[in-house]
Amino acid sequence: MTLNDYNSCVQLHADGVYRFIIKHIRDKDLARDIVQDSFEKMWRKVESIGAEKAKTYLFTTAYHTLVDVTRKNSKKANFNEVNFNEHSHTKQYSDLKEILNMGLEQLPEIQKTVLLLRDYEGYDYEEIGNITNLTESQVKVYIFRARTFLKNYIGKIESVI
Amino acid sequence: MHKINKNNYEAFLLDYLEGNLNEPDLENLKTFAVLHPELEIDLTVDPLLRIKKDILNLENKNSLLKTDHDYLLNNIALNYIENNLNVTERINFEFDLKTNSTLQKEVTQFKKTKLTADLFVFYPNKNELKKEVKVISLFNFKIVSAVAAGLLLFVGLGLVLNSYFNSNVKIDYKIVINPKNNTTLPYKLLYDSLIVNNSINNSSQNLIAKNLNNIVKQNKSITTQTHSVNILKTNQVFITSFKNDSINSISSSTNTAIVLNSNLLNLVNINSTIINAVTTQTILLAIEEDTDESIPTQILQKNNFWKRAVKVAKQLNGLGMKAIKGDEKSNNNYVLAFNSVSVEKK
Numbered sequence: 001m002t003l004n005d006y007n008s009c010v011q012l013h014a015d016g017v018y019r020f021i022i023k024h025i026r027d028k029d030l031a032r033d034i035v036q037d038s039f040e041k042m043w044r045k046v047e048s049i050g051a052e053k054a055k056t057y058l059f060t061t062a063y064h065t066l067v068d069v070t071r072k073n074s075k076k077a078n079f080n081e082v083n084f085n086e087h088s089h090t091k092q093y094s095d096l097k098e099i100l101n102m103g104l105e106q107l108p109e110i111q112k113t114v115l116l117l118r119d120y121e122g123y124d125y126e127e128i129g130n131i132t133n134l135t136e137s138q139v140k141v142y143i144f145r146a147r148t149f150l151k152n153y154i155g156k157i158e159s160v161i
Numbered sequence: 162m163h164k165i166n167k168n169n170y171e172a173f174l175l176d177y178l179e180g181n182l183n184e185p186d187l188e189n190l191k192t193f194a195v196l197h198p199e200l201e202i203d204l205t206v207d208p209l210l211r212i213k214k215d216i217l218n219l220e221n222k223n224s225l226l227k228t229d230h231d232y233l234l235n236n237i238a239l240n241y242i243e244n245n246l247n248v249t250e251r252i253n254f255e256f257d258l259k260t261n262s263t264l265q266k267e268v269t270q271f272k273k274t275k276l277t278a279d280l281f282v283f284y285p286n287k288n289e290l291k292k293e294v295k296v297i298s299l300f301n302f303k304i305v306s307a308v309a310a311g312l313l314l315f316v317g318l319g320l321v322l323n324s325y326f327n328s329n330v331k332i333d334y335k336i337v338i339n340p341k342n343n344t345t346l347p348y349k350l351l352y353d354s355l356i357v358n359n360s361i362n363n364s365s366q367n368l369i370a371k372n373l374n375n376i377v378k379q380n381k382s383i384t385t386q387t388h389s390v391n392i393l394k395t396n397q398v399f400i401t402s403f404k405n406d407s408i409n410s411i412s413s414s415t416n417t418a419i420v421l422n423s424n425l426l427n428l429v430n431i432n433s434t435i436i437n438a439v440t441t442q443t444i445l446l447a448i449e450e451d452t453d454e455s456i457p458t459q460i461l462q463k464n465n466f467w468k469r470a471v472k473v474a475k476q477l478n479g480l481g482m483k484a485i486k487g488d489e490k491s492n493n494n495y496v497l498a499f500n501s502v503s504v505e506k507k
Contacts, residue, residue: 003292010290018284032285039290096273104276119276143243144233150274151267 005051006043013055014039016121017062023116024066024109034069038062059121060131063113070109096154103153111146114139165193167200174202238267242275311485311499467495467506474498 001009014035021031038061042049049057104112113132117123123131125139132139165173165186173190176182182190194202233239240246241254258264284290474487474497486498495506 007291010287014284014287014290015282016278019278019282022282035284036290043292097277100274100276115276120278140234141230144236144239147239147242147271147274148233148236151270154273155270 001046001049001051001054003046005054006046009042009051009054009058010039013058017058020059020116020120021062021066023104024112025070030069034062034065037065055121056127056131059117059123063131099154099157100150102157103150106153107146107149110134111142111149114142115146118143165189167197170197170200170202177204178206238264238271241268242271307484307499311502312504314485467497470497471495 017038018031018035021034022028025031038058041061042054042058045057104115107115110132114128114134117128117131125136125143128134128139129136134142163169170190170193173182173186173193177187177190190202191204194200194204237246237250237254241251246254258268468489471487471489474485477485478487484499486496486503488496488498490496497504497506
């Protein structure tokens with residue numbers, strides 16, 4: 001990976017990584033730190049990373065940094081325990097995107113991660129598995145669970161509206 | 162029950178074999194069998210005979226069970242929007258989709274779960290992530306500064322020391338001799354030699370006294386005469402005179418201080434050009450008795466900037482400046498190191 005490749009990577013993927021991170025943590029400064037840290041880690045290995053692998057390396061690094069950070073600052077509930085069939089909605093939602101974002105927040109972190117990588121970045125199951133250390137089958141299950149949950153979530157909200 | 166005849170006797174026979182035939186019908190069937198022997202009806206078979214079940218169970222039956230995951234992953238609508246269907250499956254599904262309103266609704270709902278990135282969210286100041294040039298860490302500004310500072314320190318100390326040693330006292334010549342017979346050397350150098358002016362005037366005497374006091378760590382004092390140095394306290398030796406190019410009179414003790422004049426320089430056969438250049442001067446040595454046989458019989462080492470720098474580096478290292486290291490290797494090789502940067506003189 002050359003200097004130009006690296007700088008191209010910044011230009012092409014910095015926003016994407018930032019969006020990916022900020023969907024998990026709402027702290028913009030922290031998200032920015034994670035992106036910076038990820039690029040610095042990539043820069044240190046710039047000579048050993050092929051240009052074609054740069055994006056995956058970047059997202060993998062960012063994801064693992066994110067996991068470390070969220071473990072340290074873990075104040076969120078473990079959404080693995082959430083009962084997806086019961087939700088209380090006191091807020092009025094205006095459009096589908098807002099509803100979807102609210103639903104996304106209800107997902108377990110890992111489901112959110114794989115779904116974001118799938119929809120935001122268009123990764124296939126295998127690539128997502130490489131980034132998140134999951135098997136292809138696990139990735140697929142998580143994505144399908146997430147979609148099913150979101151479908152039901154949207155349906156419930158829309159029926160209320 | 163109907164009357165038994167050739168058209169229906171098999172039904173009676175089946176009921177008999179299954180044990181479902183009542184007693185009157187059984188009697189009728191027996192009579193019918195006797196009347197029609199050509200039918201070869203056998204009523205001797207045990208009517209309660211059953212085919213016993215094989216006790217044979219399918220192994221790993223549980224593996225055939227399906228889980229919620231399987232059910233989920235088989236969801237064709239989900240697979241459709243995930244683009245997991247092959248061409249044929251997709252065509253068939255889309256064909257069904259046109260006519261199946263339930264399927265249409267499900268697909269529509271799943272399509273709504275597709276996330277789209279907010280393209281108006283940007284990483285602030287991407288340029289701060291970019292690199293201008295690939296800088297090898299060795300030439301990192303901080304390291305360059307540190308190396309420069311270290312080298313300047315060595316050079317500075319070298320210059321200071323050089324200036325000091327060249328002024329009055331030279332401690333650069335290690336000369337070890339046996340004061341008695343000038344052959345073996347059971348002595349090690351206590352301090353380096355001192356070079357003073359040959360003319361032993363008062364100032365020179367003071368100089369010798371001063372430096373010799375330094376040598377013997379201020380435990381002793383000396384007086385100087387024209388061709389000799391007397392050390393007045395105990396455990397000292399003194400040279401009274403020189404005769405026939407040899408040391409005429411010397412007493413041994415633990416610590417000795419010897420003054421050599423130009424004649425004695427020849428005696429100890431010092432060929433160093435530096436020594437020769439100062440043959441008009443007197444060399445003062447301080448030696449102490451030592452049984453260490455590993456000490457060379459005659460050592461004349463040229464101490465230069467590198468050696469002094471190494472010595473200073475070692476002293477600084479000993480004082481806690483771990484970043485600085487000095488090493489003197491064999492064959493006048495010297496290594497000065499500051500952090501991970503080292504300079505070697507061969």
